[in-house]
Amino acid sequence: MITEVQHSSRLELSQSALKHNLDFLRRTIGEHPVISVVVKANAYGHGVEQFVPMAEKCGIRHFAVASTGESHQVLSSLTADSRVMIMSILHDSDIPWVIEHGIEFYVFSLRRIKLAAEIASKLGIPARIHLEVETGGNRTGIEQAKLKEALAVIHRERKHLHLIGFCTHLAGAESLAAKFRIDKQVQMFERLRKPLMNRNNPPLFHMASSAASLIRPECRLDMVRTGTVVYGLYPSPDVYNSMLLNARKPEDVRLRRVISWKTNVMQVRQVDRDEFVGYGTSYQAPRDSMIAVIPTGYGNGYPREMSNRGTVLIRGRRAPIVGVVNMNMCFADVTHIPDVDFGDEVVLVGRQKKNEITIRSFSDFSSALNTEFLSRLPADIPRQVVK
Numbered sequence: 458m459i460t461e462v463q464h465s466s467r468l469e470l471s472q473s474a475l476k477h478n479l480d481f482l483r484r485t486i487g488e489h490p491v492i493s494v495v496v497k498a499n500a501y502g503h504g505v506e507q508f509v510p511m512a513e514k515c516g517i518r519h520f521a522v523a524s525t526g527e528s529h530q531v532l533s534s535l536t537a538d539s540r541v542m543i544m545s546i547l548h549d550s551d552i553p554w555v556i557e558h559g560i561e562f563y564v565f566s567l568r569r570i571k572l573a574a575e576i577a578s579k580l581g582i583p584a585r586i587h588l589e590v591e592t593g594g595n596r597t598g599i600e601q602a603k604l605k606e607a608l609a610v611i612h613r614e615r616k617h618l619h620l621i622g623f624c625t626h627l628a629g630a631e632s633l634a635a636k637f638r639i640d641k642q643v644q645m646f647e648r649l650r651k652p653l654m655n656r657n658n659p660p661l662f663h664m665a666s667s668a669a670s671l672i673r674p675e676c677r678l679d680m681v682r683t684g685t686v687v688y689g690l691y692p693s694p695d696v697y698n699s700m701l702l703n704a705r706k707p708e709d710v711r712l713r714r715v716i717s718w719k720t721n722v723m724q725v726r727q728v729d730r731d732e733f734v735g736y737g738t739s740y741q742a743p744r745d746s747m748i749a750v751i752p753t754g755y756g757n758g759y760p761r762e763m764s765n766r767g768t769v770l771i772r773g774r775r776a777p778i779v780g781v782v783n784m785n786m787c788f789a790d791v792t793h794i795p796d797v798d799f800g801d802e803v804v805l806v807g808r809q810k811k812n813e814i815t816i817r818s819f820s821d822f823s824s825a826l827n828t829e830f831l832s833r834l835p836a837d838i839p840r841q842v843v844k
């Protein structure tokens with residue numbers, strides 16, 4: 458009987474790295490704003506089931522997701538009394554479930570507001586809503602022409618609709634080139650929220666994701682919705698450089714990667730000079746070579762863009778990916794590394810001895826964002842929490 462099977466690779470999640478990043482974020486934004494950790498896309502590939510309890514261990518009590526399905530995953534993973542918020546798709550048929558489970562959700566249309574009130578009234582449980590307003594991003598968000606009416610309906614239905622938040626989303630605060638656009642959005646949001654500010658029980662105002670939380674103090678308000686920085690990545694070189702400029706020393710703004718990705722050598726083979734490796738003719742050995750076969754391909758989340766470009770670590774040294782990345786394997790040239798053997802650890806992302814493969818290096822070789830690569834890591838790779 459098989460009691461335990463091995464997957465072709467494994468992910469490690471560092472609790473101390475996560476704590477470091479959250480401490481850094483808290484120091485940067487100050488004590489007031491609630492930190493809502495964004496765990497959409499399976500916690501940016503880290504794995505909701507493992508990651509949510511890790512964040513709760515660090516004191517986080519608010520999580521943001523993109524869909525009802527994701528909110529369900531988070532609910533099942535909670536180990537504390539945390540709140541969950543849906544920022545994007547919520548089908549009408551899911552609204553009763555969402556209200557019954559006390560999940561907070563964005564509303565950005567009159568239709569959705571009225572429907573939520575109706576369902577909440579039937580259930581006898583108030584809906585916990587965040588009203589998202591349009592400020593120039595032109596994604597979701599209620600148009601300004603309809604804002605007055607929306608607020609009137611919410612006020613009228615206040616027994617059934619609890620206005621928890623009032624928010625917007627910035628259209629690329631990580632790029633200084635878009636500064637003029639973000640400035641306009643910030644000014645507009647300030648104007649729109651004015652009438653709500655002097656209420657007895659004002660909603661939480663929020664607009665900042667990682668980039669704005671770090672470099673735009675005026676955007677921190679009552680809550681920040683942060684993903685990227687929490688996982689130990691800077692949203693862009695612009696944000697990193699802005700932080701560096703204001704730091705006393707570079708160590709003060711260093712983030713720590715939470716995730717590492719490892720596998721093991723499946724086979725080592727000798728390849729004669731002028732032989733091709735793997736499919737097609739994209740790699741021809743320039744000399745007699747030793748090639749390590751690695752059991753991860755694009756079907757396992759290792760991007761095909763890494764063909765003849767990527768690097769892995771074996772025995773503490775860098776080994777270039779040669780040939781095309783297959784669906785379930787790839788190849789590394791280890792001619793320069795003595796004694797590579799079956800079973801040797803291969804680091805796809807992370808550290809081995811003095812070398813490191815960063816997540817950023819994946820976006821250097823493709824149009825993919827660092828968060829894009831992460832969000833595509835298959836859910837079935839085992840995730841292990843380490844110190």
Ligand SMILES: *Cc1c(COP(=O)(O)O)cnc(C)c1O
Nearest residue numbers: 495544626666667682683684685
């Ligand atoms: C994804 C997302 C965030 C988090 O963005 P990061 O740059 O990863 O911090 C915040 N708000 C909304 C609405 C999002 O969709």
